Amino acid sequence: MQDEATALVLANHLIDHAKGQGYRKTEVCEIAMRTLAPELIELNGVFIRYGESQAELARFGFTYILHGSNNEWKIVVAVAHSAVTATTLLSPAAGE
Numbered sequence: 001m002q003d004e005a006t007a008l009v010l011a012n013h014l015i016d017h018a019k020g021q022g023y024r025k026t027e028v029c030e031i032a033m034r035t036l037a038p039e040l041i042e043l044n045g046v047f048i049r050y051g052e053s054q055a056e057l058a059r060f061g062f063t064y065i066l067h068g069s070n071n072e073w074k075i076v077v078a079v080a081h082s083a084v085t086a087t088t089l090l091s092p093a094a095g096e
Helices: 004-020
Strands: 023-037 040-051 056-069 072-081
Touching (some): 004 023
Antiparallel strands (some): 023 040, 056 072
């Protein structure tokens, strides 16, 4: 986001969209954290949204990059993606 006001507009839009689908609560699961540098971490997990009847409305993955230290962390990158992800290791072929 370019600034805090733009982020707030997007957040409100997402909240209104979820409420329009009958959203009631979100469960967060499969959380994993990886330290990239002393002041940079990657946080991954899955959001599961439930409706009024406790039926699952949506499931999606998230990846956040956070910057900070001690108790002062801020999200600098946020990505929503498929809840099912695969990891592929990329490395140069030996001897080629």
